Amino acid sequence: MSRYIMTVDLRRCIGCQTCTAACxxxxxxxxxxxxxxxxDIESGEFPDVRRSFVPVGCMHCADPPCMHVCPTTATYQRKDGIVGINYEICIGCGYCAVACPYQxxxxxxxxxFAYGxxxxxxxEARFDARRIGVATKCNFCSDRVDAGKENGLVPGIDxxxxxxxxxxxxxxxxQFGDREDPHSNVSQLLAENQFFRMHxxxxxxxxxxxxFDKK
Amino acid sequence: MSDMKIPPGRITPWHQNNWDWRAAGNFIGGGSGTGLLFFATLAAANIDAYRAMALVALALVGGGLFCVWLEIGRPWRAINVLFHPHTSWMTREAIVAMPLFACGLAAVWFGGGVFVGMAALLGIVFLYCQGRILQASKGIPAWREPKIVPLILATGFVEGAGLAAVLAAVLPGENPRWLAGVLLGALILRRLAWTVYYKALEKNGLPKKAMDVMRSFGARFEMLGQLAPEILIVAGIFYGAVLPWLTLVAGLVAAAAGWWLKFTIVARAAYNQGYALPVLPVRGQGEVKPGIRPGWSK
Structure with missing residues (x-):
């Protein structure tokens, strides 16, 4: 069984927002x-000031409160751990939004529209009417993951x-990969470094x- | 964790914008309606009075559900709300609403019998579901506190007893004097539930802005929403001639205070979790530093 996760090396992030733009x-x-x-978090007081850049989004929790509260089963969890939303049955009640501690x-x-x-x-080309009035969030680009796997590619590597x-x-x-695979890129990173998870x-x-630091 | 100076905006908790007065309306209508449905079985002087009280109660519950319907993004798919009874308290609330209305209307139609008791019991289950809906909202610290469940139950009983006292005073038939004692008991119960809930919030911490809202509200609520109706009832007990009128006013104040309480919790104190770092990462030649949880009371 796979569990896809993301690792975020806070020592490296420069806050360029390229990930935001790409998403x-x-x-x-x-x-x-x-x-x-x-x-973009600035903390401390002069002269001891620290600036941290922290990418956030859906954490694809293993025990997702958004899924438990969803009255329609629109929010679901795949066997590989990715949490998705079925836009066809979501009623846009917002219960998942207040249940998610990660906003x-x-x-x-x-x-x-972005301009005017x-x-x-x-x-115009990418508009998806199914997304109006329903909950949306990061899905770990599950379409890409699935399509890649069908072609024999490895998520997080290819x-x-x-x-x-x-x-x-x-x-x-x-970095993206399978936490259950001890040889995956993310498992290796987590084995070599200290980490935390939010909330x-x-x-x-x-x-x-x-x-946040090496071991 | 320390709370160092953080630029305001995206890091500290902010007020959620998904549930507004319409969501509060569901908790207000649902609590008052189910509470009234319960006390109508005791307070109604005759079957006509019960019918009137039960119809008001069902209208309140229905009005609350209508508020929710107004809020959802895809209202014509509302039937989908019934799909997830396994874990969703919102589904369970919706499922209980159906027999609640069926039994309530049957009780009104037949003028008594087993439906009266069933409607009252289903009302309590509905009210419990409402408490659990809030508790399951893990993203809102003021809601996820488990002590919110007894508070929602207690204020539902107070609102129901209060409205029953008001309606018993204005509807034809004998106005039972013991209703004042029941209302006083419910008020004491709500005072206890509020105190326990508020102390739990103080102990576990809240987003500062949510704590400010609760602190400011709490002081006024305890005076106007609790103490005032309690004094009115006690005064009425000592001066028996005015007891019915003082109970009526106390009931109205007690019910209104319950609406105020729920509006405050749902629509004003609903700050989200915000973001936090258990530690600050190493950057450049720096070292790991203690973490931050900006915008929290503790």
Missing amino acids: RHANATPPGVQWRKVL ARYIVHERE ERPTEQE PEATPACVNACIAGVL EELGTDPGMYYI
Whole structure:
């Protein structure tokens, strides 16, 4: 059994937001919707000031509260751990959004455009009416993962089977792979480094691992 | 974790914008309606009074559900809400609503019998589901506190007893004097549930802005929503001649305070979790530093 996760090497991230842009391009999300975003955190007081860049999004929890509360079963969990949404049955009640402790879900009620009142060529071509009035979020580019695997590719290794944000990351911050495979890229990284997961105390068993130092 | 200076905006908890007054309306209508349905079985002087109370109760529950319907993004798919009874308390609430309305209307139609008791019991189950809906919202610290369940139950009983007292006073028939005692008991129960809930929030911490809302609300709620109706009832007990009127006013105040409580929790104190780092990462030549949880009370 696989469990796909993402590792985030916080030592490397420079906050360039290329992952954000790549995600928006790959998934055609509307303005204000960032399935992958990077927090810019400045902490401390002069002269001891620290700046951290922290990519966040859906954590694809092993015990996802969004799925448990969903009254329609629109939110589901695949056998490989990826949490998805069936837009055809979601009613847009927003319960999943208040159940998610990572603020990873968006509901857009009207079609919006990035520049003015008319869609750009890209927005027109990629518009998906199914996404209006329902919950949306990062799906680990599951279409890419599935298509790649069907062609014998390895998610996290072969770009054609890997989420767009990971492919786009210029600093090698984001890595994707199978946590259950001890030889996978992510398992190796986690074996060699110290890491944490956000809001772990809430018991969601999140699937994004933040690396902060070597062992 | 320390709370160092963080630029406001995207890091600290912010107020969720998915559930607004319409969601609060569901908890208000559902709580008051089911509470009234329960107390109508005791307080109604005759079958006509029961019918009136039960119809008001069902209208409140229905109005609350209609509020939710107004809020959902795809209202014409609302039937899908019934798909997930395995784990979703929202589904369970919707499922219980059906026999609740069936039994409630049957009780009104037949004017008594087993349907009266069944409607009252199903109302309590519906109310319990509402409490669990909030508790399951893990992303909202003020809601996920388990003590919110007894609070939602207690305030539902207070609202129901309060409205029953109001309706018993205005409907034809004898106005039972013991209803004042029942309302006072429910108020004491709600005071206890509120205190336990609030202390749990203080102990476990909340987003600062949510804590500010609860602190400011709590002081006024305890005075106006709890103490005032309690004093009115006690005064009425000592001056028996005015007891029915004081109970009516106390009932109205107690019910309104319950609506205020739920509106505050659902629509004003619903700050999300925000983000936190258990440790700050090594960067360049630096070292690992203690983590941050900006915007939290503790």
